[in-house]
Amino acid sequence: GAADVECDVLVLGAGPGGYSAAFRAADLGLKVVIVERYATLGGVCLNVGCIPSKALLHVAAVMDEVRHMVDLGVDFGAPSVNIDKLRSHKDKVIGKLTGGLAAMGKMRKVSTVRGVGTFLDPHHVEVEETTGAGTERSGAKKVLRFKHAIIAAGSQSVKLPFFPQDERIVDSTGALALKAVPKKMLIVGGGIIGLEMGTVYSTLGARLDVVEMMDGLMQGADRDLVKVWEKMNAGRFDKIMLKTKTVGAEATPEGIKVQFEGLDGSKSEGLYDLVLQAVGRTPNGKKIGAEKAGVAVTDRGFINVDLQMRSNVPHIFAIGDIVGQPMLAHKAVHEAHVAAEVIAGTLKGDKELASAAFNARVIPSVAYTDPEVAWVGLTEDQAKAQGIKVKKGLFPWTASGRAIANGRDEGVTKLLFDDSPEAHGHGRILGGGMVGTHAGDMIGEVALAIEMGADAIDIGKTIHPHPTLGESIGMAAEVAHGSCTDLP
Numbered sequence: 001g002a003a004d005v006e007c008d009v010l011v012l013g014a015g016p017g018g019y020s021a022a023f024r025a026a027d028l029g030l031k032v033v034i035v036e037r038y039a040t041l042g043g044v045c046l047n048v049g050c051i052p053s054k055a056l057l058h059v060a061a062v063m064d065e066v067r068h069m070v071d072l073g074v075d076f077g078a079p080s081v082n083i084d085k086l087r088s089h090k091d092k093v094i095g096k097l098t099g100g101l102a103a104m105g106k107m108r109k110v111s112t113v114r115g116v117g118t119f120l121d122p123h124h125v126e127v128e129e130t131t132g133a134g135t136e137r138s139g140a141k142k143v144l145r146f147k148h149a150i151i152a153a154g155s156q157s158v159k160l161p162f163f164p165q166d167e168r169i170v171d172s173t174g175a176l177a178l179k180a181v182p183k184k185m186l187i188v189g190g191g192i193i194g195l196e197m198g199t200v201y202s203t204l205g206a207r208l209d210v211v212e213m214m215d216g217l218m219q220g221a222d223r224d225l226v227k228v229w230e231k232m233n234a235g236r237f238d239k240i241m242l243k244t245k246t247v248g249a250e251a252t253p254e255g256i257k258v259q260f261e262g263l264d265g266s267k268s269e270g271l272y273d274l275v276l277q278a279v280g281r282t283p284n285g286k287k288i289g290a291e292k293a294g295v296a297v298t299d300r301g302f303i304n305v306d307l308q309m310r311s312n313v314p315h316i317f318a319i320g321d322i323v324g325q326p327m328l329a330h331k332a333v334h335e336a337h338v339a340a341e342v343i344a345g346t347l348k349g350d351k352e353l354a355s356a357a358f359n360a361r362v363i364p365s366v367a368y369t370d371p372e373v374a375w376v377g378l379t380e381d382q383a384k385a386q387g388i389k390v391k392k393g394l395f396p397w398t399a400s401g402r403a404i405a406n407g408r409d410e411g412v413t414k415l416l417f418d419d420s421p422e423a424h425g426h427g428r429i430l431g432g433g434m435v436g437t438h439a440g441d442m443i444g445e446v447a448l449a450i451e452m453g454a455d456a457i458d459i460g461k462t463i464h465p466h467p468t469l470g471e472s473i474g475m476a477a478e479v480a481h482g483s484c485t486d487l488p
């Protein structure tokens with residue numbers, strides 16, 4: 001039958017991937033429709049992810065800093081928290097950004113169809129209208145015909161099957177709702193999301209336990225950096241349970257009783273006012289009728305794509321969390337631009353645009369905790385596992401004038417350079433990381449150095465302003481090159 005709406009590009013999902021793809025495609029002159037089940041644009045990142053978590057983490061960091069000021073000679077007294085006001089501040093931050101997106105979409109004449117989209121065939125999506133603040137379905141349906149589609153349907157948090165339905169058991173979305181501050185909180189999963197939310201709640205007054213199956217927190221980050229983080233954050237935790245599984249839970253009037261089992265067989269139990277499930281995210285690939293369009297979805301729900309972000313169906317693309325790890329907003333945005341450009345180039349016969357490809361060497365990761373941990377490229381463990389010989393440059397922030405002046409010298413900057421014989425002592429940078437305040441704001445320089453193929457001299461001879469934390473990157477490079485002689 002006839003379609004209710006026709007377009008060049010249909011974008012399924014309005015997260016960082018979806019809106020970035022839609023805006024780029026519209027800027028390139030295409031007729032674009034976004035299908036989104038929620039009332040606002042922005043997806044997980046703006047509504048229940050990156051942005052609200054950072055709004056709360058900022059407040060937590062200031063509170064911690066203020067408490068720390070006592071040691072520096074200034075006592076502000078104990079902070080008193082108005083949780084309703086804090087929540088409404090966070091909601092205002094979200095509103096500003098999602099409102100801004102809506103305005104940018106309008107300016108570009110990108111239309112949005114509100115509802116749950118499902119593929120009917122390789123050129124049609126049916127949208128079941130949703131209303132209100134959530135995803136209640138009104139029953140109304142529309143059919144959209146598209147030339148090209150970009151699937152940007154994202155991911156959702158994994159729920160452990162044995163947790164009972166109880167409002168004291170939440171995922172990151174529930175934790176960000178910030179209903180109250182519990183006395184005792186369990187974080188299931190010691191990854192970035194769990195530790196960020198734990199930081200917020202512990203600064204607000206909660207005592208934390210964390211349980212992690214692997215042998216360390218913050219998997220993926222360099223162990224030298226995590227060690228510093230753990231030392232600085234030890235005070236937040238009653239227990240850090242590593243190599244431990246969560247195996248059962250029951251809701252009691254006194255709290256949520258949770259059972260643990262160590263990989264060595266040991267058993268234990270804890271009682272919690274709030275339990276945060278942060279054991280990872282699963283892609284939404286199985287919920288969009290992809291098979292009707294002929295788009296292949298893996299057992300785990302991912303959609304495999306080539307470097308141009310094409311699925312196995314050449315006119316249907318996929319981007320963001322739904323195409324795989326790392327599930328990060330900045331990755332989604334870059335993939336989005338590639339997909340939009342390839343489509344625009346194909347439709348308009350522009351060969352240069354049509355040959356766009358995702359060819360980033362590295363994608364940085366940041367834990368916005370206190371201190372922050374940021375890393376990009378190879379870690380020392382990964383280099384070892386891959387048999388790559390590296391030369392490292394470690395710069396402790398106890399030697400940074402700025403870090404000392406800030407009263408925050410507990411950081412480390414670490415860079416790794418290729419030290420294989422073929423590099424002849426001028427090996428390029430392969431990876432780097434930092435733990436310390438503002439580490440996340442500085443890791444971009446290391447990413448740039450890797451993309452540009454810089455060696456230790458390039459970075460070390462680049463004049464960094466003094467006194468800054470960013471100097472630590474130049475110093476770490478000089479340490480690796482052996483030209484730094486004035487370390488304590």
Ligand code: FAD
Pocket residue numbers: 012013014015016017018035036037038042043044045046048049050051053115116117118152153154155172173193284287288319320321322327328329330331332368
């Ligand atoms: P999403 O943002 O998941 O958007 C997908 C959209 O598609 C959603 O709006 C959804 O409603 C919609 N949708 C899905 N199916 C349908 C359908 N059938 N019909 C209509 N609409 C549909 N990343 C960072 O880089 N930095 C951070 O600091 C960071 N912090 C995070 C903190 C938390 C608590 C969480 C949960 C995540 C965080 N992330 C962070 C990850 C980041 O949010 C994701 O990587 C990013 O949102 C992925 O973008 P996306 O476009 O792929 O999908």
